[in-house]
Amino acid sequence: MLTKTKAYALKGLEGQAVEIEVDLTPGVPAMEMVGLPDAVVKESKDRVRSAIINSGFDYPIKRITINFAPAETKKEGAIFDLPVAIGILSAYDQIPTNCQDGYVLLGELSLDGSLRKINGLMAILISGLQNGYKKYIVPKENQAEASFVDGIEVYPASNLSEVVNHLSNVSPIPRLETKKFNGKNETSKYGVDFADVKGQLKAKRALEIAVAGGHNVLMVGPPGAGKTMLAKCVLTIMPDLSFEEAVEVTKIHSVAGVLDASQGIVTSRPFRSPHHSITVPALIGGDRRAKPGEVSLAHNGVLFLDEVPEYGRTVLDSLRQPLEDGVVTISRVLQTVEYPACFTLIGSMNPCPCGNYGSKNKECTCSPSQIRNYIGRISGPFLDRIDIQIEVDGISFGEFKDKASGEPSEKIRERVVKVREIERERFKGSKTRTNSEMTNEDIKKYCEVDRESQNLLELSFAKLGLSARAGFRILRVARTIADLEGSDSIKVEHIAEAIQYRSLDKKYWK
Amino acid sequence: MKYENADLTYLLISYLKITDVKRLTKLRQLHDEIGDFFNELPSLKAEYEREFGEEFTQKTFELIENKPFFEKELNRYYNEGIVLVDYDDSRYPERLKQIHNPPVLLYAKGDLSLLESENTIGVVGPRKITDYGINSTKIFVEAFVKADITVVSGIAIGTDGLAHRETLRLGGKTIAVLPCGQNLVYPSQNADLYRAIAEKGLRISEYPLDLGVAKYTFAGRNRIINGLSDALFVPEAAKGSGTAITMSHAVSEGNTIYAVPGSVFSKESELTNEYINSGKARMASDPDVVLKGYGLGLKKEIVELTDAEMQVVRILKGGETHFDDLAEKSGLSASELLVAISAMECQGVINSNGNYYILNKNKKYKGKTK
Ligand SMILES: Nc1ncnc2c1ncn2[C@@H]1O[C@H](COP(=O)(O)OP(=O)(O)O)[C@@H](O)[C@H]1O
Ligand SMILES: [Mg+2]
Ligand SMILES: [Zn+2]
Numbered sequence: 091m092l093t094k095t096k097a098y099a100l101k102g103l104e105g106q107a108v109e110i111e112v113d114l115t116p117g118v119p120a121m122e123m124v125g126l127p128d129a130v131v132k133e134s135k136d137r138v139r140s141a142i143i144n145s146g147f148d149y150p151i152k153r154i155t156i157n158f159a160p161a162e163t164k165k166e167g168a169i170f171d172l173p174v175a176i177g178i179l180s181a182y183d184q185i186p187t188n189c190q191d192g193y194v195l196l197g198e199l200s201l202d203g204s205l206r207k208i209n210g211l212m213a214i215l216i217s218g219l220q221n222g223y224k225k226y227i228v229p230k231e232n233q234a235e236a237s238f239v240d241g242i243e244v245y246p247a248s249n250l251s252e253v254v255n256h257l258s259n260v261s262p263i264p265r266l267e268t269k270k271f272n273g274k275n276e277t278s279k280y281g282v283d284f285a286d287v288k289g290q291l292k293a294k295r296a297l298e299i300a301v302a303g304g305h306n307v308l309m310v311g312p313p314g315a316g317k318t319m320l321a322k323c324v325l326t327i328m329p330d331l332s333f334e335e336a337v338e339v340t341k342i343h344s345v346a347g348v349l350d351a352s353q354g355i356v357t358s359r360p361f362r363s364p365h366h367s368i369t370v371p372a373l374i375g376g377d378r379r380a381k382p383g384e385v386s387l388a389h390n391g392v393l394f395l396d397e398v399p400e401y402g403r404t405v406l407d408s409l410r411q412p413l414e415d416g417v418v419t420i421s422r423v424l425q426t427v428e429y430p431a432c433f434t435l436i437g438s439m440n441p442c443p444c445g446n447y448g449s450k451n452k453e454c455t456c457s458p459s460q461i462r463n464y465i466g467r468i469s470g471p472f473l474d475r476i477d478i479q480i481e482v483d484g485i486s487f488g489e490f491k492d493k494a495s496g497e498p499s500e501k502i503r504e505r506v507v508k509v510r511e512i513e514r515e516r517f518k519g520s521k522t523r524t525n526s527e528m529t530n531e532d533i534k535k536y537c538e539v540d541r542e543s544q545n546l547l548e549l550s551f552a553k554l555g556l557s558a559r560a561g562f563r564i565l566r567v568a569r570t571i572a573d574l575e576g577s578d579s580i581k582v583e584h585i586a587e588a589i590q591y592r593s594l595d596k597k598y599w600k
Numbered sequence: 601m602k603y604e605n606a607d608l609t610y611l612l613i614s615y616l617k618i619t620d621v622k623r624l625t626k627l628r629q630l631h632d633e634i635g636d637f638f639n640e641l642p643s644l645k646a647e648y649e650r651e652f653g654e655e656f657t658q659k660t661f662e663l664i665e666n667k668p669f670f671e672k673e674l675n676r677y678y679n680e681g682i683v684l685v686d687y688d689d690s691r692y693p694e695r696l697k698q699i700h701n702p703p704v705l706l707y708a709k710g711d712l713s714l715l716e717s718e719n720t721i722g723v724v725g726p727r728k729i730t731d732y733g734i735n736s737t738k739i740f741v742e743a744f745v746k747a748d749i750t751v752v753s754g755i756a757i758g759t760d761g762l763a764h765r766e767t768l769r770l771g772g773k774t775i776a777v778l779p780c781g782q783n784l785v786y787p788s789q790n791a792d793l794y795r796a797i798a799e800k801g802l803r804i805s806e807y808p809l810d811l812g813v814a815k816y817t818f819a820g821r822n823r824i825i826n827g828l829s830d831a832l833f834v835p836e837a838a839k840g841s842g843t844a845i846t847m848s849h850a851v852s853e854g855n856t857i858y859a860v861p862g863s864v865f866s867k868e869s870e871l872t873n874e875y876i877n878s879g880k881a882r883m884a885s886d887p888d889v890v891l892k893g894y895g896l897g898l899k900k901e902i903v904e905l906t907d908a909e910m911q912v913v914r915i916l917k918g919g920e921t922h923f924d925d926l927a928e929k930s931g932l933s934a935s936e937l938l939v940a941i942s943a944m945e946c947q948g949v950i951n952s953n954g955n956y957y958i959l960n961k962n963k964k965y966k967g968k969t970k
Contacts, residue, residue: 289924295934458728483954549946586942
């Protein structure tokens, strides 16, 4: 007899409904799966068979044909273990006919019949909800993640027997209760606070502007100057994570298999700091099975590149698409998927290979051409997307010991949040979200400057050797500075301050 | 083909590689009219052999066989807009004749009137220059330009390039002495500077059009910088560096050196400090010191500043100050301070060195009257 069971597959961050048909016919005992790649079939066959037998059910001594529809959906095996097993049991009359109707079954089986956690559950449940599927059986290990999706019924199970008992109404699983999300940003989450950073007033101000306007930052300074510490503090002044943002991040992290299963949802903004030996696929995505890369894992948070010149040139160039579009497109043989990748980039670098160029009390041992080549490695498309460049100098410990501690992160965050609200209002209904994302059109509209500001800009181009390209960056940053002050128009002092965040443009001599 | 006879003669003489002025003088004395060299030479064979020996005479006579070659060669210089200034030329700088081995012939491109500059100063320093060196070079060059002193340097990267660029930016006069022929560009990063100086300054070389750089051409260039300069200004110099060689050469030529005193921690200031201590260099603690040495003074420009800016000036009068300390002492917020800094940088009131700031002492400051 023939049975039909509902399952779900993943394509990028989208779930796709799959129907699994199981047919038993007399003949030489064998299992045939139609529409799946060989390797996947082989593994799945063995797991399903062992799980059924080890759970105390009879395994049919018949010819089993399993069909996956629609055929063109790319399926990755493990997630179908549970629906295949239930389909077989149902076809073999081990459970009441059609008792699985109305359910979507999700889960990987281990040989002993227990259900294993799957990746991408949040994405599947949300797609399922949108397509009108109401009831889901999910692995218990995934229950925290499922509890944040409202409007569906979820039944978490630990093993195949529990699923069977639930479906045949022998021992129903209680429906999972939904949980309330809390994405409030609390400094205590990070163990760092801007108040702990002594001095560095310019860097702190720059980072406040950066977070308020979504600007990317590059910090230049010798080892031990506090660049990493400052970068870590960035999270502490970011706005609370909204539920929508949290869901976006959770989907990505879950698909990538890095979600904390006990939490079930991401509650703070991600901070990703991939090592400079990272490959392009690992950074951009597509490493294995078109998995999301670091740029997507950093979505709605911070991507920190420590020692930027150490990253390969192709690696840095590959950041162009995410930095420009806020998404990455990954093309694989059978599918093209898109992942969001909207992050604030914080880069840090030494001023030269030895790190001491420009230091007051340490000697730089590099040659002029070594220094030039070092800086040269980060030129081009990458540098074009950096609005704010600052120098962070190594003040000796003795010096900063008696420097004043700063404002707590919480205070700074309040100002940041206000600016984010202004930006939301300003860019309502447009693709642009923050000042840093402003297009040339936006700039024309929102960054009008008076004669005096225009003069200052021109003067600074000539005097400080700034490039015309730097001009647009300066305007975007000036917009954010004006917003921080609550000023509708950009005034000359906003431009004047913004000019100070172009230190790399003027620093390096020929 | 049209050419100046003297040019042709000196082009040929340059191929004889006479490095000794006495020899050159003798050669000129043998001829009634140096421009008539080619015609006169055959009748002077005996005198040549007596004065210069057989080998030199033979070489000279072989060279004049190749007159068409030299004519062609000369036209290449003309086509490039290069002027030949020989030792006898009235434009040949007197001060250059004072060194032990002045060049016989200079190939010049650009504003030739700069050869007759009233005052000149050579700027020499390392290719790898620190922020301190950059900032001192900037304020001294600014003073030189204001006092109408021509800035002479060697168009290398680092100090040289900075000195030329700052001079041009401020509308001053600059002479670049090349380490190669006029058709080459070395170092390639300064290609734009080569062009700019040909247009707005003067490029000098003692080498044939296509001659590339070699160890001896750098040494030769440094000797000409010395010769063209009334004094040398050295912002930084490490021991054992190229600058060190130029400085010791300047001492042996009796040229005045002005050296900027530096930090005891900085290797780049080791030699400048040592020269100052041993009295081989005068301490350039202020641009005024150098200008006084030239018998010049600077009329200080008065700059009007806002209250916040005046506060910063007052603090910076006490010396180089870190951003954080400026904020603390002035009571200005980071934002207010950055605004003041931008305005002051644009007016050339301060220079920055990382997050440290320095006051430009070439100007006078007063508060804006309301
Ligand atoms: N301004 C500062 N205030 C307090 N501690 C600092 C400061 N700068 C550096 N430190 C200390 O020095 C350590 C090294 O700083 P780090 O951020 O790793 O420097 P970098 O990344 O520039 O090499 C930090 O862990 C921190 O304890
Ligand atoms: Mg670090
Ligand atoms: Zn170094």
